Amino acid sequence: MREDILNLLKNTDDFISGQKISDKLNVSRTSIWKYINGLKEEGYKIESVSRKGYKLISSPDVLTYEEIKDLLKTDYIGKKIFHYDTIDSTNTRAKELVSKGEGEGTIVISEEQTLGKGRLGRQWQSPKGKGIWMSIILKPDINPVDASKITQIGAASVWEAISKIGLKPYIKWPNDIILNSKKVSGTLTEMSGELNQINYVVIGIGINVNAEAEDFSEEVKPIATSIKAVLGKKVSRKHLVADILNKFEVLYNDFLSSGSISKSIEICRKGSKIIDKEVRLISRGTEEKVKVIDVTEDGELLVKDVNGNIKKIISGEISVRGLEGYI
Incomplete structure (x- = not known):
């Protein structure tokens, strides 16, 4: 009613x-x-x-289905949205919902997260009403080894949506979106599957939209920013959500039909912050300096080490950092 x-x-x-x-x-x-x-x-x-x-x-700037539906151009992504005022983690809730039968394209979105997840077990700070904290439930009929490619689709979709605002974001492989050399968005992809079959994929997207400096901890302040901080004014979160979901469905459908993420990779290359740069690869306490050559059609990072050897890096345990800072 x-x-x-x-x-x-x-x-x-x-x-x-x-x-x-x-x-x-x-x-x-x-x-x-x-x-x-x-x-x-x-x-x-x-x-x-x-x-x-x-x-x-x-209307308030809340991320309910009623506020987003008229902005969507999708066939199935975002046609069902579970909206929460406060939640521990949208990815955690999405996995609970998919276990109860929720289908592909269902969105979990919250005004606040108390235990938001980042890559490599890090916590994502999610202040109430000031960002986009959402997860997308997917059930792709693809080989489990290709599930990580969906992260690139997410990064490309967020990059396109933020670019539409009039800003110039960059992508730090594999999933971070950068504004003014600071992180504004990240993507976390989690999968449940068997040897030759995927049960589901949950892709979580976090974006600092209208956050203020005081919303970040002292540890995070040097490396994090928000769209508002860079643009100088508040941004409509519901328009940004709709733009992301609209683009995501186009790129995701192309992936399912063609088996390739070449369109997403084209965007990721165009927005790359690290191609042709020297960076540090950090993994399990070890560190290696390499030069980034390209991002492959499969979403791997192509690098050259100090000995001139060319190798492909798969996202997961690897973290990329600039030689003298975050990027």
């Missing part, structure tokens, strides 16, 4: 009377009043005028 009333308000340019809502939805005027008050508490600005009814003035 809440959704029905909200849709009526959104699709009416002027006031709509309580009686008209009552007649359309077959619900009492008292119930309508309660739902309207509930929407106001959620942040919807609704004007109430005697003998005129109700008029929606503005």
